Amino acid sequence: AATGPAPHLKRSGGAATVKAMLLEWCRARTRGYQHVDVQNFSGSWGSGLAFCALLHSFFPDAFDYGGLEPGARRHNFALAFATAEERAGCAPLLEVEDMVRLPVPDAKCVYTYVQELYRCLVAKGLVKTKKR
Numbered sequence: 001a002a003t004g005p006a007p008h009l010k011r012s013g014g015a016a017t018v019k020a021m022l023l024e025w026c027r028a029r030t031r032g033y034q035h036v037d038v039q040n041f042s043g044s045w046g047s048g049l050a051f052c053a054l055l056h057s058f059f060p061d062a063f064d065y066g067g068l069e070p071g072a073r074r075h076n077f078a079l080a081f082a083t084a085e086e087r088a089g090c091a092p093l094l095e096v097e098d099m100v101r102l103p104v105p106d107a108k109c110v111y112t113y114v115q116e117l118y119r120c121l122v123a124k125g126l127v128k129t130k131k132r
Helices: 014-030 049-058 073-088 096-101 107-123
Strands: none
Touching: 014 049, 014 107, 049 073, 049 107, 073 096, 073 107
């Protein structure tokens, strides 16, 4: 179980270590959100609610998470990506249409987007990293 501050991504150990740390960070940030169970960078993100939960954990005033439905994928992705762009300054690397077209999102695309979101949140001072 993740406790304490979010893991930082500046450790040595290669891409697999960074990926595992980023996945654990996502798990920790979204723990307790209904309909969200982050286990990977593909199927866990299929409804769009994991993106919404992750953003809501930083910007709880941006939208009412409790009003979201797992079946409203297009709405969930659009809300999450717009919130990420407006509130975190995250580049729109994913398209809503691409996400709803696939039943299971592409893991590399999701991972890349989450990396960018993390980077933007660090730049805004919303995620603390350990200085070496």
